[in-house]
Amino acid sequence: MKTWGLFEWAVLVFIVTLLGLILFRVFADYRQVGVLKWYLVLMAAWFIGIYLNTKRVKPQGRYLHIHHYCIGFIVMSLICYQSVFLSMVHAFFNGLFIEGGARWGFDAIWEYPDPDPEPTER
DSSP states (O other), X not given: OTTOOHHHHHHHHHHHHHHHHHHHHXXXXXXXXXXXXXXXXXXXXXXXXXXXXXXXXXXXXXXXXXXXXXXXXXXXXXXXXXXXXXHHHHHHHHHHHXXXXXXXXXXXXXXXXXXXXXXXXX
């Protein structure tokens, strides 16, 4: 991300905004059927767990690296309300999860820094 240009940042902002709008829609549906509080508890548990584990492994020199397969499985677990639109969104994130693992592998989420990074050219 240190070498990203304007286009890459624009794509990231677009994706994060789209994901936020999708989750807003999902949470509005969950609120309507009365289960939103349980999903908020689940999300809070994830974030607290990620924070605590990151703090725990930091003295070992490890750092948090969220892979796109992680985003896929987290969003898939939040989308359980049945509708045609949300089924399509769920299918997209299922593909993101599978492609991430199949193509790049299920690498560690808390990684050690690369001891000899190769310089990247743009």
